[in-house]
Amino acid sequence: MSPIIASEGSGTNFKQVEAGTYPARCYGVILLGTTYDEMYKKTQTRVMLQFELPSETIDAPDTDLHGQPYSLSKFVTLSLHEKATLRADLERWRNKPFTQEELKGFDLKNVIGAPCMLSVTVSESGRSKISSISALPKGMSVLPQINPVRYFDLSDFTYWDDLPEGIRKIIKKSDEYRNLFGDGEPNGSARNDHVDFDDDDTIPF
Numbered sequence: 001m002s003p004i005i006a007s008e009g010s011g012t013n014f015k016q017v018e019a020g021t022y023p024a025r026c027y028g029v030i031l032l033g034t035t036y037d038e039m040y041k042k043t044q045t046r047v048m049l050q051f052e053l054p055s056e057t058i059d060a061p062d063t064d065l066h067g068q069p070y071s072l073s074k075f076v077t078l079s080l081h082e083k084a085t086l087r088a089d090l091e092r093w094r095n096k097p098f099t100q101e102e103l104k105g106f107d108l109k110n111v112i113g114a115p116c117m118l119s120v121t122v123s124e125s126g127r128s129k130i131s132s133i134s135a136l137p138k139g140m141s142v143l144p145q146i147n148p149v150r151y152f153d154l155s156d157f158t159y160w161d162d163l164p165e166g167i168r169k170i171i172k173k174s175d176e177y178r179n180l181f182g183d184g185e186p187n188g189s190a191r192n193d194h195v196d197f198d199d200d201d202t203i204p205f
Contacts, residue, residue: 033174
């Protein structure tokens with residue numbers, strides 16, 4: 001398993017979560033790869049952070065998701081540049097700025113399992129969106145993680161089929177995926193050992 005390193009140089013039918021702040025826990029880090037952004041006219045490497053909201057559960061009695069915590073994701077550029085959204089979120093989450101040494105390379109695997117507070121807004125189309133991530137208030141805790149750990153870094157396709165179809169489509173457009181498979185599919189040969197992550201309320205970064 002390769003690290004997903006950030007550096008200074010570098011649809012649903014259920015009701016949406018209402019705007020507000022929520023205790024949450026990160027359970028997934030998905031490297032989406034490098035693509036050309038038409039809006040900003042530059043190449044960017046993006047990553048998706050996945051969070052579960054234990055206080056908000058899905059009300060869908062006829063599905064397997066009934067009673068499960070809602071999940072929200074945030075898509076960010078993989079960069080710790082001083083103006084990068086990821087850097088601002090991580091520093092609020094950590095409750096401290098990065099040191100110069102840390103800015104040389106920070107492994108996002110460290111955020112998996114970490115509790116946090118999410119600020120959620122709702123778009124004009126009614127979609128819930130994470131506006132920012134920050135540390136939990138002192139004395140607050142988050143329930144143990146429900147979702148299985150999801151970590152994907154484009155070097156290990158063992159759990160490729162576990163990714164949502166929409167996310168696989170995004171990854172397939174990346175330079176990294178095309179260099180590996182062209183327009184084809186992973187054959188399961190690129191595998192690494194499974195890594196376990198600690199499940200507690202400490203901030204491991």
